[in-house]
Amino acid sequence: MNSKPIAATGLAWAVLSLLVCSQFTEKAIAADPGLKLEAQLIWGTNDPQSPDPSHKPVDSDVLKKLAALPLKWSNYFSVNRKGFNVPLTTTCKVPLSEKCRMEVKNLDGTRIEIALFGRGEQVLKRSQALPKGEILVLAGNAPNDTAWLVTLKRIE
């Protein structure tokens, strides 16, 4: 009768496998430093300068990426900028202005779920991978033929 030895061996292997799996998973979770992100509220215009002196031109790396997009504006000014860290499977709320905020969830260390709110109302929910160096831009029209943009960049 070989069924009992096979069953016992199978059980032993299964237990061993689970132990190995849990070790890997625990290490993966323990080693997770979270996602270091940066969000920016940006105003896009063709005017060479912003009337608001507190607005600074966006960094060259962001400008380069915005310039690669099919947008008609040549100048982009940073209205607000927030750096934050999102641990694995947690959600971070990021207020960008009185009426605009975003919520970013770290889904699995690579993918994020982003929800954009305007006047407290959710206007967009989206999930995607955001590797280091890549950028997500949410944008729309603003008065006087200008644009608002919310950028999300992964720092680490």
Place this chain on the structure above:
Amino acid sequence: MDYDTQLQLQAYLDGELPERASRQLRVWLEEDPEAKALLAELENTRTLLTHYDEGILLPESREFFWSKIEREILAGRKPASRPGRLSVFPGLRYLVPAGSLAALVVATLLAVQGSGGSKGSEYEATLSDPGALTYRDYASGTTLVWLSYPAEHELADDEPSD
């Protein structure tokens, strides 16, 4: 370009505009590259959706197809017993658990390593307006989601007044 104009372009593409309005729109399209680009984008999207909706043709009749599935289900209900088969090759009894272990380890490794560059399905749900346009620039690693909402004043209140 405002929302109504975009809708007019969509109506033109769908052949819903009267002849006179279509003529005017064609003239405008010649002068406005942005509108021309949007029309091309709408045409591309429609083409893609048309292909996506194409039905799958089965090489057999519908009844035969479903009868195959029914046979598979019925066959799956029968208990499969093959006593003593493994006893012919005693070493085989170790292959089953060893194979299971190998599969589990590989799956775990893939799951752990996959967190460095997994590409799952991307989804999008625009709640207030279905007219969000997503543009992806692979060269610069940039994804743009253009929203027709919040329109004009919603998120842009921090925009300086001239």
